[in-house]
Amino acid sequence: MSQVFHEIEKKIIVSLKDNPKQTPESLEKSTQLSPDQIRRGIEWLRLKELAIVNESKSSMISLGKNGIESLQKGLPERRLLDLLKNGPKKLSDLQKELGFVFGPSIGLARKNNWVEASGDEIILKNSPSELPGEKTLKLIGNEKLPKDKIDLDDLSGLLKRPDFIIEDVLKTQEISLAESAKTLTLSNSVGGIDVEAKVPEVFVARTHPLKDTIDEIREIFVTLGFSEILGNMTQSSFWNFDALFTPQDHPARELQDTFYLDRINAKKIGTPEQIRKVSDSHKKNWRYQWDINEARKMVLRTHTTCVTIKHLAENKPDEARIFSLGRVFRNEKVSYKHLVEFNQIEGVVVGKDANLRNLMGIQREFYKRIGITKIKFWPTFFPYTEPSLQTMVYNEKLGKWIELFGMGIFRPEVTKPLGITKPVLAWGGGIERIAMLKYDLDDVREFYNNNLGWLRSATKCQ
């Protein structure tokens, strides 16, 4: 199939076949195209590597205002010498006759020993038949000449004088056909366009890649029968810690791990019964003085578990599948693997027959749906679940097992004080980690940099 050319390109190619080396101006004449059409046509052919464009620079020389005056009246120093031909003259007379070129012409003539001063008179000593510059002045005349046609030594003196010489730098292009173009056959089909040409890049408007992962995970849990609940990011310590059997003197509750809000305390943290029973459970099992003021301290939730436990305590369902999804916070140094704020999903199953193998089954199903099939379970520890497990998934790229979601069955010390009577299976974990696998990122911070270069181009790899 022959390549399709624009009419402009065709005309240029034809002209260059007849006359192999041309300037844009000569192409204009031979093709009857406008300068702009020629410019575009040459550029298209150059990008397709069908035309070769050699650019060269040249200077054109013509006379300026004072140059033209000297061409007509002679150089100022010639006028001086001519005035002295018939004997010495007084300075004042010369000044009158020569006007403003008097000074420079006397200076030049004395320097070259053509004249000498005697008292207030100037005497001619020697009058050369051709002064420097005179030859060039005549050569240029009223024309525009290429600089390389001129004796540069003779020109140099004139260049120094104001408004004598005008120098125009011209860029000239010489266009010729590339070898591959010389044998081209030009089809006569009309209206075709170059479908192989490069086009400008356009940017898609899209949802954030992390949000796409969040939506995908949300959909998976909905199809597995789970309903979404929402909750606040700011929580009382009571729901974030106490209700989850984390003692008030536990290291995890310290300032260095948790964000406490400055001088903000919750007024109402739970029903009097919830507070009494939760604090009793702490006193009995952890043996310390439980302090309600500690429970009132507001924190940025460290997990979404506080949202699900609050929901369960308020609704006490006998049978339920719910999940909560959102931002959680840790007071950590930001690095390529740690953020202070990230997304977590947390799900629970309530039911009299809910058991650990079901919990593992739900995990396996979830991972399968996000494309992870190589998984295993290890025992682990969380303060609020017993038994507790973690999922390990195999990462092909890293060649090792990495930890994803944690899970377990809520401890009776958690559920009983809140009046939850049926077993509660719970699991949760960070979403960024999964999104990093999906988008092949090594630096988790990229999700929150809003770097347009990345947002406009990020593609899923899994």
Add this chain to the structure above:
Amino acid sequence: MPVVELSYSRLQKLVGKVSKKQISDFLPFLGLDIESEDKDLIRIEYSPNRPDYSTDFGIALGLQGLLGIKTGAVKLNVKKSNKYSISVKPAVSKIRPFVTGIVAKNGKIDDKTIKQLMTMQEDLHFGIGRKRKKSSIGIHDLDKISFPLVYTTANRNHKFIPLNSEKEITISEILANTDVGKDYGSLLGQSSQVPLILDNDQNTVSFPPIINAAITTVTTKTKNLFVEVTGINKEDAEDMLAVVATILQSAGFTLESVKISGAKNSSPKLDHRKLIVNSSLINQTLGLDLKIPKIISCLKKSRLDASSKGTNIVCTIPGYRFDIFGPMDLVEEVALGYGIQNLEPTISPSQTIGEINSISLQLKSLDKTMIGLGYLEALNSSLTSKRVLYDMTNRDSTKIISVLDSKSQEHTILRDSILPGLLENLSKNIHESYPQKMFETGTVFVTDNPITEKINFSAISAHKDANFTEIKSIIQSALNIGFGIKVETKTSAHPTFEKGHCASVILNNIPIGIIGKIDSKIIENYKIRVPVVGFEISLSESILKN
């Protein structure tokens, strides 16, 4: 999570008849993560609720059980002795009321054993000791002490040579000049009296919970040990002692009792506890159908003792396993003894129908509309900085909500607005091609008895022809298509926006946000070279429906 460093070869000796591979295969199923390994050395992460795993002696006990080499509860054999006693003076009762202790004899102490005991001590101090507040341990060379001891108080001018020191210094100097003194001195409050253990020759043995005396330092030449634990309650002190006693016995020491008396103190019992769990709870929770003998053998593999009484299992729990609160903890012990790797996941059909929350659905529909309008979604942190939120945009910062002691300067304040973050994003993208159009929906925080969380929606457009008309068209289309509502704009002023190019966004006569051209000074400060228009409205009150 705490980490302990140990060696395969030492562990193999302690466990007996086990390959290196078996060890690395089975460690995770004890709940221990291998953090890294280098030839013979392994670093293991363990859970803070299992301080017995802070030494290779404790880990070996666990591995023996899981591998079936030695099963059942570890029994402490404490020889009753009259030689060792501590009498407690009532003066300690207001400061650190309880002391307990044990003697461990004829052990072999090499460098590695000392290192393991140190790690254990550190972990016990940090974890169940709650940074020495609840309880703390001192381990001493028994042969440097003359019994009986007295647990009493002294004033702050009392002098002795503390550990790692060569000269006698006062309590006040210890608290002011040593690292441990500075770290833990506050536990003693302002009291002029401090707790002290003195021996029969009036030598200082220990200044709990701060430091031991130099004279009783344990070295590789030490044969016999004296361990004391002090604390604010008796149970915690004895729990800690139980861990140390179990580890020392496993390390080859023979234990002898220490008599404690006076001021509500008594000798430690270091007893086993009994706890009953019903086999049906075990099977229901794990989704298994285990027969009683199998359950008993699983518990034994977890180093507990068990016998049956009908469908009930009576468990014997050694003192060092104080992480076991009730029957559910025993269910986990059965699961571990059974082997988590042997539990086959099952999927049971859902009895419920899943639903996306209606707020999420509405926001998703808005996202789609904005994308149709050519806007890219951005995500910014809720926790941001005063610079981004207020300084760069001239906004009023009187109702700032900040967090305490953030480790990151860029994350100290909860956002009350989304738009400043988007402007910051534009400033980081000035080298990218224009037009740049972005939007974000997200939570903002408002102080309100104590705090209200709302969902806001903001968008910005930056390019050489950006103008008010364009952004007003966008908000009207977005809200009309997204929610079927119509908003108007009414002349207004706002420090972030250019005078005369700023309006309130009005819905049913109520202002819900602000729209306009961003003030040129702000754009300039951000080094953005094109005009920027934008808006931010609250969706929570009048647009989103629950």
